[in-house]
Amino acid sequence: MDSTITLTVDGERRELTVDTRTTLLDALRDRLGVYAPKKGCDHGQCGSCTVLMEDRRVLACLSLAVAHDGARVTTAAGLGDGDELHPVAGAFLDEDAFQCGYCTPGQICSAVGMLSEVASGWLSHVTEDPEGPVEATDAEIRERMSGNLCRCGAYPHIVAAIRRAAP
């Protein structure tokens, strides 16, 4: 069953027709040719498909496209300012925080979303003092980034990159 929806993807308004079954991930990849979000597991178990929806990090593979008609979606391809890399993407490059690069766009979107969660004072499972200020320490970054698997094992460099990019 087809349905026509509108998405704003990386600042561009796109109208598209999708099957009600089409996930946001498949809508981006198969319908719009936006391949920055990756399909690693398709079941919410790896984080490769992470995008920002209205500035919050979510999994595109578990979102039905039809349920997000009108949404504003930002992928790793749309984070930067023209040719200028987003600071988190730049830090990933500097720290060699990736190898095969497949989980990387999801890691970067996740990191951007995570840093704004930290800035909003959200706690995590490892926050030691719930009354104190919330900071992007290594332990906090590790916990908060655990929804993004990296089989190349770039975690130590990912943590270093996010630490470097954290305000």
Added chain:
Amino acid sequence: MIGTEGSGAVGAPMERIEGRAKVTGTAPYAYEHDFPDPLHVHPVLSTVPRGRVRSVDVSAAQGLTGVRATLTAPDVAGTVGAEDREFAVLQDGEVFFRGQIVAAVVADTPEIARQAATLVRVDYEVDDHEVELPPARRELYRPEEVNTGAEADTARGDADAVLADSTVRIDRTYRTPREYNNPMEPHCSIAVWETDPERLVLYDSTQGVHVVRRTLAEVLGLDAERIRVISPHVGGGFGSKGSPHAHNVLVVLAARALPGRAVKLALTRRQMFSLVGYRPNTIQRIRIGAEEDGRIGALVHDVVETSSLAKEYAEQSGVCSRMMYTARARRTTHRLAALDVPIPFWMRAPGEAPGMFALETAMDELAYACGLDPIELRLRNEPGRDPESGLPWSGRHLARCLRQGAERFGWDTRPELPRGHRDGDWWVGTGVASAVYPRLTLPGSEAEIVLERDGSHTVSIGAADIGTGTWTALTQIAADALGCGPDRVRLRIGDSRLPTASVAGGSSGISSWGSAVVAAARAFRDAHGDRPAPGARSRAETPENPEREEYAMYSFGSQFAEVRVNADTGEVRVPRILGVFSAGRIINPRTARSQLTGGMVMGLSMALHEEGVVDPRFGHVVNGDLAGYHVAANADVGRVEAEWLDEVDPHVNALGAAGVGEIGIVGTAAAIANAAFHATGVRVRDLPLTPDRFLG
């Protein structure tokens, strides 16, 4: 030797050439090449582990709007070569394992293809099956050879007699489970079949475009020149993309059924658990006879492991025991059980990864039995020459790795006895293990260099970058070999139209392809002198290295781990691992560090988490997804440090360099298990080290 000339690119921490594309998500992986209205193929997998397909009913699937074709054995039988059961897709009805391709559907969209696949009804004649190791009803057998072509069994001296005479004896059995590569990018392909003349273009996620082309040419009975395989970026492989698998044949069959149309295939994560290989489970018995001073007299390593009845794969788990330590008597054996299971294949450091878990845990047990520091035990058993071949080492620097690691890690402050350090609710311990990996160079690579009008050099070789840093490292090697800056080199890889390259496997890439690039640069200079004209062109192959017959060539390393085990819950944490490696010259310290630490992280994952759980009733791995099959997440990984000796191997190749893709995973699991023993006094000989192992 290069590196003394040119721009000094080799050895510099150059940023990844494709890095910008990767951090913005714009580097195209196999699935991500655009075609107008591509079709999508979705396989139907067998739900019985052994038997025959009696009939396939595709009528409901064909009735679905948007379905373009169904593929079943009667339709396509006889169209591909059937000698290799892995590639004999839909050639007959035989079912060799649960999860084998028994039909497929091609449709306009992935949603329709997937739905249609669920509508295909398959009727089976079911046979008895056996999937567990050791098998109850099936004989073990000795393979002709193990992976890499080494002998299955070796023996020197009377190991049993020396064992019997030894003062200290270790006799232990270690088990490693089925482990799955799980690269983040599932295996994907796009195939376009053109007729008149017949031609195949395949975008593939592979560690070797030429391997795929050669294999498909054989299977399809098609001239290799009519096949083009393209693979510029690969989302990890760790061995599983070192050969084509059944899905590659399937996508070609689908494309051939619908010529002129691009057909896309993306395996699901679950499908990968039966179709693209895995590290077979092993049972390894190790016996060591030593004197009280720790000197080993006899070493026996007997391996029993899973293979598939569909196709043999013999993991070389015991070969490390042929060369690691001294022993005047020694025996190693490999026995396989050919089971009704999916076909095992390469996974990062096949052989060494499971084998060194067993050997290095046994060495730790021997150290305690002798009352010796585990580092001292290893130093006392350093062989002057390769015990297997009798050849001198091209460079054996294990002792330096151990000593340097001990110093950097703070080894001397550890309590001697296990269960000697408690920090709050946590037992704390440290452990060590050795690492080893052969310095391989594969034959059959060729590079071409062309001088362009703008003065830059196009360097072409059909190599692969699976995250290893090939794009960058080969550019650096070419720059130095040509005596220009890396910005004057334009590298082309990942296309079978380029000169032939060997597979990205066995940590051989930098040696095999790098040597070809160096040889081509030399040929270019020889042919065209100091002032080559635009269009000047030279090709050369990886040269043969006569020194391979004169030296035993291995990389070595030491792995150190700190482990904390919760006294109440048994949770295991690894706050710190350190590896010190001897791997010849390092071409790019930035990407090499990533490979080494990444290998160590995968070793940590192997130690703590990874286990494909087989249900013997159904015959498949029941935790076949990334929620059930755990790989390490970010929070599992603490400080991970890799360093290396300043070293050039003058014998291994013109670069003095060896690859570092695999050695990082070798020994890590043993170091962690040894540290967990040191923390708790609980010896775990079966991976993984889950919390329940430490309750009690």
Added chain:
Amino acid sequence: MNPFTYARPGGAGEAVEAVTADPGACFLAGGTNLVDHLKLGVASPTALVDVRGAVDDTIEESPDGGVRIGAGVTNSDLAAHPVIRRSYPVLSSALLAGASGQLRNMATTGGNLLQRTRCVYFQDVTTPCNKREPGSGCSALEGHGRDNAVLGTSEQCVATHPSDMAVGLLVLDAVVVVLGPSGERRVPLADLHRLPGAEPERDTVLERGELITAVELPAPLAEGRGAYRKVRDRASYAFALVSVAALVHVRGDRITEARIALGGVAHAPWRARRTEAALEGRPLTEAGLRVAAEAELARARPGKDNAFKVPLAVNTCTAVLRDLTGVGS
């Protein structure tokens, strides 16, 4: 995945009507479990009724000192809410122990309660499962049983409930507000999830068409101290082997009130009433805490792969109580 229609009703009543009227319809909220099930073939609805926007997604303090949580509140908003952090930290901790940052941004309060077991056989349509296909048999009973339940199991099902949030809510005596075809009713959370018995296909007591619209928390336990401790195979992003939510009120050397719940051990979040009874009013000793924890697990009936959950639950429960009461430190 079979085709389905998609509708987005304007209110909860309309949503309930839509699902009640169509036997093939089901509610969609955050989608983190349902979309997974659509792909696996575990669920095959012909119509999805999207309730985001139809149910309340705000958190309001109630006059009795408690809190009313709209069923549409996401897990991350709930965990971050100042009132929850201040007055119900055990709930905040439980939420943050679950899933990942991305999933918590999507998953809703109502959906979290109604998520289904992660039993590998339930999720694999090629194997028998009484919960997915009543009468087909339980593959987990004699199969891979590491994650199976140890308390309240039946011959038909040994699945566990995967929610962390629900375990935290259970010690807060939460009440679930349900809107159904015949109006609104309140169900204590302790009564929401069923034990499998002979009908493992029914996770909860909810009837067809009933929609969770809110969760109500009574006023927090005065001077109570709470904690949520989760033990899992990975350090993060994994379901619980065992988890413990505890809320205690200590006066002098005695626990005057104890509320303990266990996760990962049963078909429902499990209130450890026997542990509570063994703690209340007794002098505090570490041995006493352990005896109390053992009182609940004495009824455990583990299978071949999950016997470890019994000592693990006892140890974890004892450790949590030890930390909360300061006994033995």
